[in-house]
Amino acid sequence: MARLAPPELSDMSDAQKEVAEAILSGPRAAIIGPLGFWLHRPGLAAPAQELGAYCRFGSSLPTRLSEIAICTVARVWSAQFEWYAHKKMALDAGVSPAVLDAIRDRTPPPFADAQEAICHEFSLVAQRDRTVPAELYERALSILGRDGLVDLVGINGYYALVSLTLNVFDADLPEGVEPEM
Incomplete structure (x- = not known):
C-alpha cells in the first residue's frame, strides 16, 4: 500500500482542482503515478506535470x-x-x-x-x-x-x-x- 494516498477530488483546494483539471484535460487524461502524490502540493504539481507533458509529448526525440x-x-x-x-x-x-x-x-x-x-x-x-x-x-x-x-x-x-x-x-x-x- 502506498505511503501517501492522492487527495480526493472532494477534498481538494481550488488550486489542486485546477491542476487536476489540467491533467485530466491533457494528453494523459488520468491522474496516475507521481501526479497523485504531487497534487498535495499544487505549486509542485502544476509545473511538474507541464514538464512531464513536454518530455512525453513535445520532445524532439521520437x-x-x-x-x-x-x-x-x-x-x-x-x-x-x-x-x-x-x-x-x-x-x-x-x-x-x-x-x-x-x-x-x-x-x-x-x-x-x-x-x-x-x-x-x-x-x-x-x-x-x-x-x-x-x-x-x-x-x-x-x-x-x-x-x-x-x-x-x-x-x-x-x-x-x-x-x-x-x-x-x-x-x-x-x-x-x-x-x-
Missing part, C-alpha cells in the same frame, strides 16, 4: 528513443511502477522486447541502431554517475544533435524525479501486476 531513456531511468532507480507504466509504451513505440528484457536484466541490449544505443548508454551513465564523460557527450551530440541531446537530458532529469517520487511514496502497482525487477 517516442521510441524517449521510451528507451525512460525505461533505462526506471531500471536504474528500480522504480517498479514507472517500469510497469512505460514498458507497454515502449513496446507500442517499437522498442524490441529483447531490448527491454536486457535493460530490465542489466545486460547489454541488442539495439537496432546507434540512436537507440546512445539513448540507453547516455541515460545509464548520467543516472549512475550524475554526469557523462566528454567522449560520451560528444558521441551523443553527434548522433542526436543539440536539440535531441537537450531533450534527452531533460527526460533523464524529469524521470529521475518521477522515479524518486514513486519509490519514496511506495507507489502501488495495479492489482494483479507482479513487479518485474
